Amino acid sequence: xxxxxxxxxxxxxxxxxxxxxxxxxxxxxxxxxxxxxxxxxxxxxxxxxxxxxxxxxxxxxxxxxxxxxxxxxxxxxxxxxxxxxxxxxxxxxxxxxxxxxxxxxxxxxxxxxxxxxxxxxxxxxxxxxxxxxxxxxxxxxxxxxxxxxxxxxxxxxxxxxxxxxxxxxxxxxxxxxxxxxxxxxxxxxxxxxxxxxxxxxxxxxxxxxxxxxxxxxxxxxxxxxxxxxxxxxxxxxxxxxxxxxxxxxxxxxxxxxxxxxxxxxxxxxxxxxxxxxxxxxxxxxxxxxxxxxxxxxxxxxxxxxxxxxxxxxxxxxxxxxxxxxxxxxxxxxxxxx
Numbered sequence: 144x145x146x147x148x149x150x151x152x153x154x155x156x157x158x159x160x161x162x163x164x165x166x167x168x169x170x171x172x173x174x175x176x177x178x179x180x181x182x183x184x185x186x187x188x189x190x191x192x193x194x195x196x197x198x199x200x201x202x203x204x205x206x207x208x209x210x211x212x213x214x215x216x217x218x219x220x221x222x223x224x225x226x227x228x229x230x231x232x233x234x235x236x237x238x239x240x241x242x243x244x245x246x247x248x249x250x251x252x253x254x255x256x257x258x259x260x261x262x263x264x265x266x267x268x269x270x271x272x273x274x275x276x277x278x279x280x281x282x283x284x285x286x287x288x289x290x291x292x293x294x295x296x297x298x299x300x301x302x303x304x305x306x307x308x309x310x311x312x313x314x315x316x317x318x319x320x321x322x323x324x325x326x327x328x329x330x331x332x333x334x335x336x337x338x339x340x341x342x343x344x345x346x347x348x349x350x351x352x353x354x355x356x357x358x359x360x361x362x363x364x365x366x367x368x369x370x371x372x373x374x375x376x377x378x379x380x381x382x383x384x385x386x387x388x389x390x391x392x393x394x395x396x397x398x399x400x401x402x403x404x405x406x407x408x409x410x411x412x413x414x415x416x417x418x419x420x421x422x423x424x425x426x427x428x429x430x431x432x433x434x435x436x437x438x439x440x441x442x443x444x445x446x447x448x449x450x451x452x453x454x455x456x457x458x459x460x461x462x463x464x465x466x467x468x469x470x471x472x473x474x475x476x477x478x479x480x
Contacts, residue, residue, distance in 0.1 A: 189223070273426075296332050322376055
């Protein structure tokens with residue numbers, strides 16, 4: 144006999160991403176439309192441990208779809224990684240009568256959700272969990288796209304376009320560091336969009352002479368007097384790379400670290416629309432007793448993947464964009480293959 148879902152919790156955890164508010168809104172409104180109460184857990188898994196929550200209503204999630212950040216705040220929780228922390232969180236679930244939790248975040252958020260569901264099962268409490276992928280790095284293995292990526296890219300592009308104006312005026316080299324500790328999706332997408340001279344990503348082993356110095360030299364021979372180098376933070380310090388450029392070719396680079404500005408701002412239409420669809424599908428999966436799942440995108444479609452399977456999945460970094468970048472940068476010298 145299927146369990147009737149009466150009350151759903153929703154939380155955001157880990158790094159914030161534009162579009163999280165749209166996901167919260169979609170979860171709340173879908174649940175409320177089905178006659179299910181929706182409780183917002185504040186400050187991620189910490190909030191579940193400390194019973195920090197609010198009841199969400201149609202009006203309380205109005206006018207948030209266009210806002211960056213997250214209405215429910217977000218945090219990381221070391222205590223939640225322990226059995227004692229899980230038991231405290233579970234006590235809050237029992238107190239509130241939660242039948243399910245929708246967790247918006249990344250792989251760490253999903254692992255926490257799965258651990259909580261398993262712990263609940265051990266003590267005889269039925270709790271479904273559903274994950275919604277949200278990270279500006281777009282590096283969650285089970286999903287082609289994650290909430291926040293498009294907005295972060297557009298923010299970085301806008302900043303770099305402005306930097307290019309001043310670099311062109313002074314005939315300078317600009318080294319811009321964008322986020323991406325373990326993945327180069329953001330750097331490569333942005334680099335291609337701004338016509339960067341060079342893009343450094345973790346997935347491509349750096350040869351400083353080949354990947355930077357020679358590209359700057361070729362650009363100069365082609366008549367260019369200003370250069371843009373985009374660096375994913377996982378490759379190394381943009382400041383150190385700027386120093387090496389100065390030593391190698393004698394120009395004086397200006398270094399800009401965009402940092403957390405990439406996490407902010409109003410989400411783009413793509414992130415709002417994707418978050419809305421994911422929030423809706425997460426609630427529908429729970430109501431259908433398809434809990435312990437992740438709502439992901441695959442070839443533009445929404446798919447529901449069992450969470451344990453989703454956490455085992457890896458994403459193969461496609462180098463197509465890198466080859467296109469190579470072909471479009473100083474194309475008289477490019478090799479297309």
